[in-house]
Amino acid sequence: MKNLISVVGPTGIGKTRLAIDLAKHFSTEIVSCDSRQFFKEMKIGTASPSEEELKEAPHHFIGNLSVTDYYSIGQYELDALEKLEELFKQYEVAIMVGGSMMYEKAVIEGLNDLPEAHIGNQKKLEEILNSGGIEKLQEILKKLDTEYYDVVDIQNPRRLLRAIDVMWQTGKKYSELISDSQASRNFNVIRVGIEAPREELYARINKRVELMMENGLMEEVKGLTEYRDLIALKTVGYAELFKYLDGEWDLGFAIEEIKKNSRRYAKRQLTWYRKADDIHYLQLGYSDQDFQDLIQWIDKEIKSK
Template sequence: MKTAVFICGPTAVGKTKIAIELAHWLETEIVSFDSRQFYRELKIGAAPPDADELQAVKHHFIGNLSVEDNLSAGAFEKRALQSMNGIFQQHDALILVGGSGLYMKALLEGFDQLPEVPAETRARINQQYQDSGLPYLQEEVAKRDPEYYAQEARSLYPLREKNALQTVGYRELFAHFEGKYDLETAVEEIKKSWLNSTAFQIPIIAIGNLSTGGTGKTPMTEYLLQRLGGEIGVVSRGYGRKSKGLLEVDPLGSARDFGDEPLQMAKKFPRVKFVVSEKRVPGVQHLLNQEKLTCIILDDAYQHRYVKAGFYLLLSTWQ
């Protein structure tokens, strides 16, 4: 019987040392499924095995690519399985080590057999994203396959009262599920919402995410406040506050009134004007009426399309 031993965990916890000891004991080789250690240029942040460790045991998929190369999880699955089959021709066991859960899942469970995406198709879609942004591509999905587009919203329908789901795309589909209008009308309403964004004559940066919490929106906002010059205003939803409506954040106030994160930032950056508001357009208008600003940051506003930002920062958990 052939045996594959998986060692998985975050960077710098000792995976490599354990893997080498096991490989010596089992007299076998190591296959890496760490998506960052594939790239030879990433010698610090990825913490790949050093020269002595690579000399001690034969490793696969360490520094075998350039950062200019593209290796999807699906492509990795095919290549890794080929390498594993070759190793199993000579050994009864092998060691797999890494920190990328998706790549581990590819080897444990496999992916559906999907056709290869032609290079010209990938280039065309990337160009559309650069020219028109994510909303355009979302609209294309909604037009071409509205049933597929609605699947995620349907799974989230029981959570429809959550603040994170009070956004363009979800609201309209939830209304469809409640029988207020058919799917075709819901898609048209989504298009209208995306097109009805309000533009302002000032640079606006929108920060947001596609997952709930833990992606670092507040640290990113603080980083921008440290790096950007001039007079800056920030509009935040103010999650966790008990108050309603538009409020200027008072650094001497309470989280109950303004939310933990806006209050924390207001104390840290006393020269910045902070506003909390469920509606972003009135928040921006209030700042422009009260202050002479050079830039406005919308915290947690990527999916709130009522303000047309000049620059979008989409954050995600590492994977």
């Protein structure tokens, strides 16, 4: 049976580097499950792999969509599984990487047979978003399902819209609907991650936001002004700078809000991953020997499955 190594962890922890190193070791390719990196216009604000990193190992689902495209998690599941089937014809091992928890879950476990988006609900929720802001959607979700509220990226309206829509349609909590794995896969899954003390992680996130600004995030956001009402752009790094460009916030405050919201998202990711008992962790700043030890552990896992 073929093997999928899934690299997980919170934002800013160094997943991209580990995934590339693993891909080079196993002479294979990488499938991204970072849903924000799908959009080609959002390279800087989503910390997409650099051109140099993309040359080190073949990547899939990086910059493959436009912000104007509609793309659902269900479609991603189908596309990713199709890509893996293609890769497994050539390789014994493939790598998946990304911090979008539900997208990883869709690939390794499958999602419940959830209803398609309800057009009426979506329109109503988009009206609420545009009139009351993302805070109003957060408030609705928290009332309907506190468990999902505690782990979802609450700054990502796409996630909120989907969960509320499904709950309105089914009358059931979204956390309950997605809790059970639905599909058996014809490949083994080996999950590895990177962890660090929270203070160190938060410091890395703060520094990364500063680097994004140095690397041209403001120019990227300005270039997307005409698309600002699209759901894809109502997200961390973009929503805050649009408020600066509108004159609502000064620049220093906007940057601090990006840092704060990024840290909040990382905290939610940690809550999600903490519930899993099948992730083998490396410590941040791992040595070459630590990496070799990881390879030995992976090899044993592959042989034992």
